[in-house]
Amino acid sequence: MVELNEVFETINMVSQENLDVRTITMGISLLDCIDPDLDRLCEKIYAKITESAKDLVRVGDELGSEFGVPVINKRISVTPIALIGGAACSSTRDFVRIAEALDDAAKKVGVNFIGGYSALVQKGMTAGDRLLIESIPEALSKTERVCSSISLGSTRTGINMDAVRLMGDIILQTAEATKEHDSLGCAKLVVFCNPPDDNPFMAGAFHGVTEADRIINVGVSGPGVVKHELSKVHGESFEVLCETIKKTAFKVTRVGQLFAKEASKRLNVSFGIVDLSLAPTPAVGDSIADIIHEMGIEYAGAPGTTAALAILNDQVKKGGVMASSYVGGLSGAFIPVTEDRAMAEAAEIGALTLEKLEAMTCVCSVGLDMIAIPGSTPATTISGIIADEMAIGMVNQKTTAVRLIPVIGKDVGDFAQFGGLLGEAKIMPVNRFGCAAFVDRGGRIPAPIHSFKN
Amino acid sequence: MSRTIVTLVGKDKVGIIATVCNFFAENNINILDLKQTTSQGFINMMMIVDTDEYKGSTADLNKGLEKVGLAVGCEIRAQHEEIFDMMHRI
Numbered sequence: 001m002v003e004l005n006e007v008f009e010t011i012n013m014v015s016q017e018n019l020d021v022r023t024i025t026m027g028i029s030l031l032d033c034i035d036p037d038l039d040r041l042c043e044k045i046y047a048k049i050t051e052s053a054k055d056l057v058r059v060g061d062e063l064g065s066e067f068g069v070p071v072i073n074k075r076i077s078v079t080p081i082a083l084i085g086g087a088a089c090s091s092t093r094d095f096v097r098i099a100e101a102l103d104d105a106a107k108k109v110g111v112n113f114i115g116g117y118s119a120l121v122q123k124g125m126t127a128g129d130r131l132l133i134e135s136i137p138e139a140l141s142k143t144e145r146v147c148s149s150i151s152l153g154s155t156r157t158g159i160n161m162d163a164v165r166l167m168g169d170i171i172l173q174t175a176e177a178t179k180e181h182d183s184l185g186c187a188k189l190v191v192f193c194n195p196p197d198d199n200p201f202m203a204g205a206f207h208g209v210t211e212a213d214r215i216i217n218v219g220v221s222g223p224g225v226v227k228h229e230l231s232k233v234h235g236e237s238f239e240v241l242c243e244t245i246k247k248t249a250f251k252v253t254r255v256g257q258l259f260a261k262e263a264s265k266r267l268n269v270s271f272g273i274v275d276l277s278l279a280p281t282p283a284v285g286d287s288i289a290d291i292i293h294e295m296g297i298e299y300a301g302a303p304g305t306t307a308a309l310a311i312l313n314d315q316v317k318k319g320g321v322m323a324s325s326y327v328g329g330l331s332g333a334f335i336p337v338t339e340d341r342a343m344a345e346a347a348e349i350g351a352l353t354l355e356k357l358e359a360m361t362c363v364c365s366v367g368l369d370m371i372a373i374p375g376s377t378p379a380t381t382i383s384g385i386i387a388d389e390m391a392i393g394m395v396n397q398k399t400t401a402v403r404l405i406p407v408i409g410k411d412v413g414d415f416a417q418f419g420g421l422l423g424e425a426k427i428m429p430v431n432r433f434g435c436a437a438f439v440d441r442g443g444r445i446p447a448p449i450h451s452f453k454n
Numbered sequence: 455m456s457r458t459i460v461t462l463v464g465k466d467k468v469g470i471i472a473t474v475c476n477f478f479a480e481n482n483i484n485i486l487d488l489k490q491t492t493s494q495g496f497i498n499m500m501m502i503v504d505t506d507e508y509k510g511s512t513a514d515l516n517k518g519l520e521k522v523g524l525a526v527g528c529e530i531r532a533q534h535e536e537i538f539d540m541m542h543r544i
Contacts, residue, residue, distance in 0.1 A: 002538040004489050004500050007461055010541055011531070066512040068533035254540040322544075 014069055017224035018286040019252065021259050022279045023073040024060045025200035027207035027215040027272060028052050030079040030116075038088040042101040045084070049076060049105035049114075052214050052269075057110040059266045063259055071259065072221075072421075076106060077205035078116035086128030092135035099139035099146050106145040113188075115205035117148040122193075123157040123444065133163070136170050140185035141177035147203035153193040153390040155397045159445040164390065167191050168383030168439070172406055175375060179408035182416045186405040187370065191386055193393030193400045198273050199329040204366075204401060215272035216264045217329060220256035222248070223278045224286040226312075230294040241295065242315050249276065249319030257324040273328030276320035277365055278312070280340035282423035288312070288333050289342035289352075300343055301352030309333060310363035330399055332365020337425050338405075338418060339370050344425035354385075354428055362392055367401040372416040372427045375408035382406065384435035387445075395448050456505045457486065457535040458512070460519065464528025466497040474501075474530065477522045481515075482507035497528070502535065 013019035033044035053076055060071040078084075081098055089095045099117055106114040117139060119129040136148050150167060153159035171186055178185030190203045197208020200217035207215070229248045233240050256274040264271035280287045288309075289300035295308045313332045321327050335357065337343050346352040354371065361367040367389050386402045393400030407416045410427055417424040462474065471490070478485055483503050490499035508515065515532045523530040 001487070001502070002459070002535070002542055004491065004498065006542040007459055007500050007538055008463075008498060010538055011461055062511075062513075065516065066534050067537040068531060069537065251541045255537065258537060258540045 011068070013225045017228045018221065018281065018283055019069060019225050019255070020221050021064070021069055021071045021218060021256060022221040023075050023200050023219040024056070024071055024259065024263050025075040025077055025205055025217045025219065026053050026056050026267070026269065027077045027198065027211055027217060029207055029211065029213045030084045031209065034084055034087060036087045038094055038097060041085065041088045042097055045098065046101050046105045049078070049102070050108050053109045053111065055267055059263055063262055067258065069255055073113070074111050075200070075202060075205065076109070076111050076114045077200070077207045078102065078114065079207050079209060080116060080118035080120055082119035082126070082129045082132040083209065085132065086126060089128065089131055092131055092138065095132050095135035096139045096142060099135070099143050102146050103143035111145070113145050113147050113202045115147040115149065115202050116207060117146050118150060118206045120151045121160050121163045122151045122154045123160060125160070125163055133166060133170055136189060137173035137177040137185065140174050140188050147188045147205070149190045149192060149195065149204040149206055151192045151195045152386065153394050155194055155394050155451050156447060158447040159193070159387065159390045159394055161387065161439065161444050162442055164386050165383045165439050165442070167386060168379035171382050171404060172379050175406045175408050182410070182418060183375065183405050183407045184418055187403065187418050187422050190401050190403040193390040194397070195399060196329050200275050201277065201279065201330060203403065211272070212270055214269045216260055216267065216269050217272040217275065218256045218260040218263070219275040219277060219279060219329065220252050221279050221286070222252035223280045223288050223291055225252055226278065227285060227287070227291045227294050230291060238311070242311060245312060245315035246319035249316040250323045253320040253323035271326065273326045274324040275329030276316055276324070276327060276331040277329065278316055278333045280334060280336065280343070281421055282339060282341050284341060287340045287342040288335055289340055289346055293342065299349065299351035300346040301356045305356065306359050306363055309335070309360050313364050330365040334366055334369060335360055335364050336370035337428070338372060338416070338423040339421060341423070344423065347428055348426045354430060358388060358392070361389060361400055362396060366399060367393070369401065369403050370405070370422065371403070372405045372407050372425050373430050374411045374427055375406045376411065377406045377430050378434065378436070380434060380436035380439050381430060383439040385430070387439060391445070397450070458503050458505045458515070458532050459535050459538060460501040460503055460530065460532045462497065462499040462528050462530045464497060464526070466492050466495055467527070470497060470526045470528060471499070473526050474522055477518065478503060481518065482509070
């Protein structure tokens with residue numbers, strides 16, 4: 001039977017240390033909605049989503065109330081829309097209509113984001129893929145809840161540099177289209193190398209084509225809990241440090257496992273995965289940078305940061321894997337800048353630079369995330385930053401991503417505000433030397449030698 | 455049986471446990487176990503209760519306990535036992 005101290009430990013995690021279930025995400029396949037007629041396609045998409053997810057928000061809230069751990073977000077991911085809309089869309093405007101249907105469906109069922117306005121172009125682009133990508137600026141400015149992700153590379157295929165170059169322009173156009181709100185559209189747009197098919201976290205969630213018709217994926221949280229536990233082991237050896245993170249990650253992940261199983265039972269949708277990722281929020285103490293500080297680094301970005309993050313990422317996985325029957329998604333530590341108050345502070349005082357963040361992405365679960373850069377950054381430079389990040393993912397056989405926000409009309413040191421969980425931060429400087437002649441070459445970077453395992 | 459864990463934290467005074475127990479009796483909730491400590495004038499209590507005969511949902515129960523909590527000056531909450539078993543037992 002549980003003991004008094006264990007019960008109060010759990011309660012403190014929720015009330016003092018921001019433990020929550022970050023998201024219950026329902027993946028919905030739209031493959032059976034494909035139709036050459038755009039009107040019918042949009043109707044089918046709306047009908048399938050609103051029927052499949054009609055109870056998602058209610059069940060999420062019920063679980064939060066019964067177990068006493070809040071479920072912050074209820075979300076939906078769908079099959080990459082480039083595949084679904086290819087037959088029906090002959091213009092970017094056609095694709096935007098699908099985005100609007102997704103947005104309407106999301107509002108109807110009450111989820112705060114719907115992901116999957118996506119294309120998988122890691123090797124090449126079809127006409128449909130290109131149209132979807134070109135429609136992103138309009139789609140993200142005309143919708144509120146739609147998130148977009150594009151896969152630009154993988155260890156098996158190499159990097160599609162034509163698409164990398166195109167995305168540099170698309171990110172800037174999306175920033176321009178949403179400049180009234182500090183270029184917020186770019187916070188809903190991410191590019192990937194090696195994206196997982198079952199990621200529950202936005203903006204990069206999409207429902208892979210190898211998945212079942214519907215699935216429940218859960219993302220847990222818990223940076224505040226890890227930080228609190230680490231504050232008890234100051235000055236102890238790395239062995240103690242690692243054990244502490246591992247044990248905490250186990251407990252946090254068990255919450256995700258319970259919620260995933262229960263949500264799956266109540267919604268009659270199979271349980272997909274639990275994503276172990278430690279996801280920070282702008283709330284005080286709910287921060288990856290604070291954990292790094294607790295480990296003994298003055299500010300995130302100082303020497304030692306990459307090693308500290310590597311420890312954190314690995315121990316979270318070791319503890320979390322045993323806590324859940326199916327682990328998937330991104331499963332590591334996120335290092336978004338604007339969404340993590342202490343990370344944003346470290347950037348503001350100059351401890352954390354874009355280049356150090358790039359190094360950190362070699363050992364964490366994603367990449368350059370939620371970084372506000374000057375709106376005047378050239379598209380070719382954005383493409384160059386993306387190419388670097390894709391190369392890290394491709395060579396190291398891991399997921400990497402880029403979610404940069406070139407804030408139109410603002411420059412280094414100005415403040416960008418995105419609101420809510422998306423947070424705020426000062427705009428970070430970008431290396432001023434160019435790479436246009438490199439990214440303009442065209443074509444693709446071949447797959448690395450270690451991809452030939454057959 | 456649906457086992458629910460009820461926790462109470464607050465400043466200790468006469469009648470806290472009596473008030474909470476009365477609330478359970480009035481609502482057909484059976485108390486299976488009760489553990490409490492007091493330290494420096496504060497009370498920490500945990501009860502395991504059986505809610506099979508209770509008519510409402512966990513949300514209703516929490517609303518009722520919130521009222522009781524206001525009356526005795528403590529914070530009281532109810533949660534399914536499973537969350538604690540999952541986190542603290544392999």
